[in-house]
Amino acid sequence: MLVVLLVSTLACLLVWLYLRWTKVKTYWAARNVPHEPPHPIWGSLTFMLQKNAGIWMKEMYSRFSSPYVGIWLFWRPALIVNCPEIGKRILVKDSELFRDRFLRSGRNDPIGGLNIFTINDPLWSSIRRRLTPVFTSSKLRSLHGLLSTKTAQLVERIRNDVKAGETVNLRMTYSDFTTDVIGIASFGVDSDATSKGESHMRTVTKDFMKFSVWRGMAWASIFFFPELVDIFGFTLFPKRATDYFRKVFHSIAKQRSVEGSNKKDLMDALLKIQQEAKETGEEEYLWEALGHQ
The missing domain is CATH 1.10.630.10 (Cytochrome P450)
Structure with a gap:
């Protein structure tokens, strides 16, 4: 009985992971956003510990002629903006919709955590x-x-x-x-x-x-x-x-x-x-x- 329960639980978990992964990897394709296929674990972050993030970002800019590129931070969809006009709208005209920052430092790091680059509203x-x-x-x-x-x-x-x-x-x-x-x-x-x-x-x-x-x-x-x-x-x-x-x-x-x-x-x-x-x-x-x- 215990074996059946474990097998059933494992099967359900595998089915959930498969369905979740299918939804994640088709996220940008469903929105017609240019992208590269994500890694099943790292998403678009396969460059980590191999090259500087700035160099990777520059490569992404030059690899696509689109004003934006879809990426994945592990399984989390994100967008690289490659257009000054869109960037201006995000930072100025539509800034109220983009106030909160994704990056942040820890609660034991006041200098890193309480600066204008990492804090959120208000x-x-x-x-x-x-x-x-x-x-x-x-x-x-x-x-x-x-x-x-x-x-x-x-x-x-x-x-x-x-x-x-x-x-x-x-x-x-x-x-x-x-x-x-x-x-x-x-x-x-x-x-x-x-x-x-x-x-x-x-x-x-x-x-x-x-x-x-x-x-x-x-x-x-x-x-x-x-x-x-x-x-x-x-x-x-x-x-x-x-x-x-x-x-x-x-x-x-x-x-x-x-x-x-x-x-x-x-x-x-x-x-x-x-x-x-x-x-x-x-x-x-x-x-x-x-x-x-």
């Missing part, structure tokens, strides 16, 4: 509204001098490397440049990574570029299967980077609380959000929201 709308003044046209124009200075350093570095007959690693060179620009524009922290290729902040940001099986699993889960993030304790950023930016934030916050600031940069906006959250009791709500995302 927190997303609240934080976006508060950060908008940092990215006005006048504010971006005020960064022109900084960009000009760093760009001149970038050109000089490449010119010197070429004169010395050295191979120019453009990826690392532009990463140095980007680190300097973001550091000073967002946090008021200047460094010489563009000129010298090294700085304390650059040492930390290099951790972002290091690959390991664990980091690969973490990023794959955060972007493609966020349900696994809390199970394995994955975080968006490496621990050393998180500790460093915490230290920088608290140091600058203490300095500006004493000296004051009129920079109106991202750091000022973050300090203002922090102060308002404490005054309105929203700080506790942020932690509660992180636990329920």
